[in-house]
Amino acid sequence: MAAFATPPVAVYSPALRSLQATVADSFALVMEARTGVPAKTAFDVASLLKLSADELAALLHTTTKTLRAYREGKKRLGPAASEQILKLLALARLGEESFGALPAFRRWLDKPAYGLDNQPPLALLETSGGIDLVAAEVARIAYGDFA
Numbered sequence: 001m002a003a004f005a006t007p008p009v010a011v012y013s014p015a016l017r018s019l020q021a022t023v024a025d026s027f028a029l030v031m032e033a034r035t036g037v038p039a040k041t042a043f044d045v046a047s048l049l050k051l052s053a054d055e056l057a058a059l060l061h062t063t064t065k066t067l068r069a070y071r072e073g074k075k076r077l078g079p080a081a082s083e084q085i086l087k088l089l090a091l092a093r094l095g096e097e098s099f100g101a102l103p104a105f106r107r108w109l110d111k112p113a114y115g116l117d118n119q120p121p122l123a124l125l126e127t128s129g130g131i132d133l134v135a136a137e138v139a140r141i142a143y144g145d146f147a
């Protein structure tokens with residue numbers, strides 16, 4: 001009998017691991033977003049999803065220079081950007097579970113998705129509502145509902 005290889009599991013930084021329970025609870029996510037997440041957390045999530053600094057800045061409607069200044073100054077992001085980062089972390093976890101590995105999920109983010117009006121999911125991640133749409137599509141895929 002052949003042994004099946006376990007899909008690689010993403011390496012979550014300690015900071016991201018500590019946020020896993022927070023992003024699993026919508027109320028806790030909102031409360032955490034209100035206090036703001038450290039800019040470093042945004043870069044950790046970007047690294048997890050293989051987003052460049054420019055892609056991260058575009059998703060957060062800011063500049064890479066501003067994000068780097070916040071990270072170097074150990075500053076926290078505002079509530080809206082923090083919510084986006086926390087939702088992206090939750091989406092990464094869902095994508096990893098649904099696609100078996102983050103690299104497969106990342107490839108899917110770049111391709112037009114039928115259930116998202118043939119938009120590449122990555123393009124929708126610049127708003128909280130867009131993240132919700134992508135998460136719903138990932139959930140449909142996980143349960144085999146492609147219609």
